[in-house]
Amino acid sequence: QSALTQPASVSGSPGQSITISCTGTNYDVGGYNYVSWYQQYPGKAPKLMIYEISHRPSGISNRFSGSKSGNTASLTISGLQAEDEGDYYCSSYTSSGIRWMFGGGTRLTVL
Amino acid sequence: QLQLRESGPGLVKPSETLSLTCSVSGGSISSSRYYWGWVRQPPGKGLEWIGSIYYSGHTDNNPSLESRVSMSVDTSHNQFSLRLSPVTAADTAVYYCARLGTADFDPWGQGILVTVSS
Numbered sequence A: 001q002s003a004l005t006q007p008a009s010v011s012g013s014p015g016q017s018i019t020i021s022c023t024g025t026n027y028d029v030g031g032y033n034y035v036s037w038y039q040q041y042p043g044k045a046p047k048l049m050i051y052e053i054s055h056r057p058s059g060i061s062n063r064f065s066g067s068k069s070g071n072t073a074s075l076t077i078s079g080l081q082a083e084d085e086g087d088y089y090c091s092s093y094t095s096s097g098i099r100w101m102f103g104g105g106t107r108l109t110v111l
Numbered sequence B: 001q002l003q004l005r006e007s008g009p010g011l012v013k014p015s016e017t018l019s020l021t022c023s024v025s026g027g028s029i030s031s032s033r034y035y036w037g038w039v040r041q042p043p044g045k046g047l048e049w050i051g052s053i054y055y056s057g058h059t060d061n062n063p064s065l066e067s068r069v070s071m072s073v074d075t076s077h078n079q080f081s082l083r084l085s086p087v088t089a090a091d092t093a094v095y096y097c098a099r100l101g102t103a104d105f106d107p108w109g110q111g112i113l114v115t116v117s118s
Helices: none
Strands: A009-012 A018-023 A035-040 A047-050 A064-069 A072-077 A086-093 A100-102 A106-110 B003-007 B018-025 B035-041 B048-053 B059-061 B069-074 B079-084 B093-100 B105-108 B112-116
Touching: A009 A018, A018 A035, A018 A086, A018 A106, A035 A064, A047 A064, A047 B105, A072 A086, A100 B048, B003 B093, B003 B105, B018 B035, B018 B093, B018 B112, B035 B105, B048 B069, B048 B079, B048 B093, B059 B069, B079 B093
Parallel strands: A009 A106
Antiparallel strands: A018 A072, A035 A047, A035 A086, A064 A072, A086 A100, A086 A106, B003 B018, B018 B079, B035 B048, B035 B093, B048 B059, B069 B079, B093 B105, B093 B112
């Protein structure tokens, strides 16, 4: 089963906004509001940033927001900061065999 | 604050069994609200869900690994475990345990690197 599709890399300058997409199918992203986003620094464990499409856990900056349109979910980071640099993964529930899928990951570079 | 910590051997020989335990502190593994999961990440690659277990012992497994995976839960010690057998070099990865809520993995353990090599 293929992973959810994310761009391999995105970049932006401090203060700018960037958006990372996560494309799936009607069996996962498009069929359920069960998409979450994770931030991972090198050598560290992933950290939950967004759950159920657009909800932020306690302690997560409101610079992070999530949305969904059709089979594509998106993570937007506004007011980009150097500390946002890292890898970002989306995840979705899927009804097509495997229960939980991850995207291939996106490397965010802050220029 | 809920914390998870993986433990187990960092080196496993090909064709043998990988065994890991996740110890949970700051909360009960017997909560009816959550499953408890395993996710792995090969070096330089992305995340892969391995499976999840409920405190009752009910499990969900990744079909691609199902024939080699077994999981168990020990509520008396507030921990759950993963066994993967037989292993090959392709199973070399950082293995994470995490709490699985309605639709998200949070929090995660720090991860443990398991290398499969003779």
